[in-house]
Amino acid sequence: xSNYAEYQARLVEDxxxxxxxYLDEPERLRAPDDLQxxxxxxxxxPGEHITGETLEAVRxxxxxxxxxxxxxxxxxxxxxxxxxxxxxxxxxxVEPDGDRLALWIEAPPDAALIERLAVACAAGLIALAQQHGxxxxxxxxxxxxxxxxxxxxxxxxxxxxxxxxANRYNVAAFRERxxxxxxxxxx
Ligand SMILES: [Zn+2]
Numbered sequence: 021x022s023n024y025a026e027y028q029a030r031l032v033e034d035x036x037x038x039x040x041x042y043l044d045e046p047e048r049l050r051a052p053d054d055l056q057x058x059x060x061x062x063x064x065x066p067g068e069h070i071t072g073e074t075l076e077a078v079r080x081x082x083x084x085x086x087x088x089x090x091x092x093x094x095x096x097x098x099x100x101x102x103x104x105x106x107x108x109x110x111x112x113x114v115e116p117d118g119d120r121l122a123l124w125i126e127a128p129p130d131a132a133l134i135e136r137l138a139v140a141c142a143a144g145l146i147a148l149a150q151q152h153g154x155x156x157x158x159x160x161x162x163x164x165x166x167x168x169x170x171x172x173x174x175x176x177x178x179x180x181x182x183x184x185x186a187n188r189y190n191v192a193a194f195r196e197r198x199x200x201x202x203x204x205x206x207x
Pocket of ligand 1: 161162180182
């Protein structure tokens with residue numbers, strides 16, 4: 021993956037994870053300022069004043085991106101991604117990347133923030149799906165957390181976003197087993 025694609029991949033993963041059911045208040049993009057900070061942290065120039073309307077559009081985009089992330093086949097991914105892409109203006113650019121050319125897909129620089137963000141995130145998703153396969157784009161299995169991550173484990177077995185969630189899941193499963201072991205002490 022080119023540096024630029026890696027940047028876009030990080031952007032889409034982090035954007036989806038700005039809605040985190042593990043938190044008491046799952047919404048991390050509550051106000052335009054929150055989006056401003058998120059973009060600044062990712063070196064993404066908003067290029068415009070962020071309004072409540074833009075924020076609402078970004079949340080909607082995020083929901084669409086999560087649905088794409090959860091697609092398990094290229095067929096499902098294409099079906100979910102095309103409607104997102106179809107309404108955005110797109111510019112193509114090539115840059116030398118080592119011994120080959122990297123194709124950069126982006127919105128024209130004068131496009132609205134929501135358009136530039138949508139194209140960058142879609143390009144990130146495409147790059148990740150090409151590199152790892154759509155089934156490796158996963159959501160955390162330790163409810164209520166459903167943070168997304170890329171499973172890069174050798175045996176394709178990673179199920180949790182973090183050690184925190186893996187531990188939480190295992191403790192809960194252990195308690196569940198104890199309850200079911202029928203010692204009756206808890207009754
Ligand atoms: Zn998790």
